[in-house]
Amino acid sequence: MADFPIEELARRAGMTVRTVRTYITRGLLPPAGRAGRAARYTGDHLDRLDLVNGLRRRGFSLGAIEVLVAQDTERTAEDALRLYRGMLAPWQPEEPVEVDEAELPGRLGLTPAAVSAHELLRHLDEAGVVEAAGPGRLRILAPDLARAAAEAVRLGIPPAALVGLRRRLDDHTGAVAEMFVELFARQVWDDYVDAGLPAGDAPRIQQTVEQLQPVATLALLSSFRSRMQDVMDAFITRISDDISPEAGRAM
Incomplete structure (x- = not known):
């Protein structure tokens, strides 16, 4: 395995x-190898840095990551960090x-007859859903939103209107997401922490998180x-009033 100095x-x-x-x-890193008096590092150290930095980007403090690394001497730090x-x-x-x-069009599930590729591209570009990625190439920035658009x-319906609605939805669904995370914290996570983060419970915690998504989706x-x-x-009542004979005579 190739090794290199700390600068590399x-x-x-x-x-x-x-x-x-x-x-x-x-x-937070395993001990360095030695080449004479010089410390040498390998791809394993780089992988560990990737894990730690990924957790930091997700809001974990260095103190929290230290706990994950040190919590179980029989389990590698990579196992602990990969759980989270x-x-x-x-x-x-x-x-x-x-x-x-x-x-x-085909990538987004549309037949060529449904809408022209040029028209679709214009709409998606105006809505900020796609961008140029080179000659004849496109980058779909949010594939799920692109399919909806x-x-x-x-x-x-103009995709720009849908994208604007998505931004409004984000405000509301953010509050819903907080409700489900709080439910997980109270019912599962707090007990796991109180028990000292036992390694044997780690698969159960991860499975619970994975299963929370379909549960939350179905409930929502x-x-x-x-x-x-x-x-x-209410809308049908309104349009019934709009098209009723009485409404017509009133006009």
């Missing part, structure tokens, strides 16, 4: 040498994808359907 480790990790030394001091990174995996948004421009085009969809029915009933 820092460069590959996109960090300063000073920050890497801080991580070493706090025990794995807890985030079910909630990751779809990664941007690149496609040939001609493939765009494509369907909106087919229905005659059920609530939305119920509220949508109420709103549609």
Whole structure:
């Protein structure tokens, strides 16, 4: 396995040498190898830095990460850290994808007859859902939103209106997400912490997080359907009044 000095480790990790030394001091990296008196690092150290930095970007403090590394001497730090990174995996948004421009309608589930590729591209570009990625290539920034926007085009709804609605929805669904996270914290996580973060319970915790997504989705969809029915009933009453003979005579 290739090894390299701390300066190269820092460069590959996109960090300063000073920050890497801080991580070493706090025990967040395994001991370095030696070549004479010089410390040498390998891809394993780089992987550890990737795990630690990924957790830091997700809001974990260095103190919290230290606890994860030190909590169980029989379990590697990578196992401990991957558990917590794995807890985030079910909630990751779809990664941007690149496609040939001609493939765009098919990629979004539309037949060429539904809408022209040029029209679809114009709408999605104006809505900020796609961007150029080179000659004849496009980058779909949010594939799930792009699919919804494509369907909106087919229905005659400008994607920009849908994207604007998505931003408003984010405000409301953010509050819903906080409710489910708080439920998980009270019912599962707090007991796990009180028990001292036992390694044997780690698979159960990760499985609970993974299963929380479909539970939350079904609960939210059920609530939305119920509220949508109420709103549609009110809408039908309104349009019935609009088209009733009495309304026509009043005009």
